[in-house]
Amino acid sequence: MAIRTCLNLGRPQIAPVTLTKSPSRNCKFSVQSCSLSSNQSHKQLIVEVKEKLGRDYHSLPVGKNGRDDEEMILWFLKDRKFSVDEAVSKLTKAIKWREEFKVSELSEESVKSIADTGKAYVHDSLDVYGKPVLIVVASKHLPAFDVIYYYYPKRLGQVLFVEAPFIFKPIWQVAKPLLRSYTSLVRFCSVETVRKEYFTEETLPANFREKTL
Structure with a gap:
């Protein structure tokens, strides 16, 4: 399975995140933050969320990724279509x-x-759309989709289930409700589709160079 994030790696605005594919290779990506150059109405909504969190959930931590982190608040506002109450509820969780x-x-x-377990790794290269790629070997690890939905809103670009076996369909029916609006980001496809549509010959992940996964 390949997970493509929605974050372009253009102008990095926060410290690089380093993930290791193997002891001999490091994959370094600078993740672009959610822009705070929003219009005045968005800034007012951010203030409203901060005030509500401070009033109703004052015990929550402050600072980076805390209840007063404006970038984090903006991520959740965008995910909840700028509903203050819904953003507060989801952000609190x-x-x-x-x-x-x-x-x-x-x-x-x-x-x-x-x-090192081989369950997942960040691919060395971007896909043809300029997005970073996380390769998850589903036979070794099935990620918790509710974590993506609840705690990392608007971060996901697309999830590709590559050569998913027939037995996976019942599992998908269980996971699908958890993804909710994110189901539109899911695509079932073949290895050949991955090769042709998402990577060049030079950037194709090793997993997809094999005839079978």
Whole structure:
């Protein structure tokens, strides 16, 4: 399975994120943040979310990825079509989830240990549309789609299920409701489609150079 993020790697605005495919190769990507150059109405909505969070959820942390992080608030506002109440509800759950799973404490070493299992890795090259690609070997790991939906809104560009076996269909029917509006980003396709439509010969991931996955 290939997950294409919606983040272009043009002008990096935050520190690079380093993920390791193998002990000998590092894949470095600078992730572009959600632009704060919004119109005045959007800025007012950000203020409203901050005030509501500060009033009703004052125990939540502040700072980067906290209840007063304007970039994070904007991501959730865009995801919720600029509904303050819905953005507050979803953002509150996301911040609590980050605290519970200690996301901010993740280290490069801990990410390397996951990459070494072969369950998933960040591909060295972008696809032909200029998007970074995360390769997930579904036979080894089926990612929690609710995590993508609830805690990383508007980050996902497309999910490709490549050569999904027949037995996967019942699993998809279970996962589909969790994706909700994100189901339009899912595509089932063949290896040949991946080769022709998403990569050049030079940038094609090794997984898709094989005849079978």
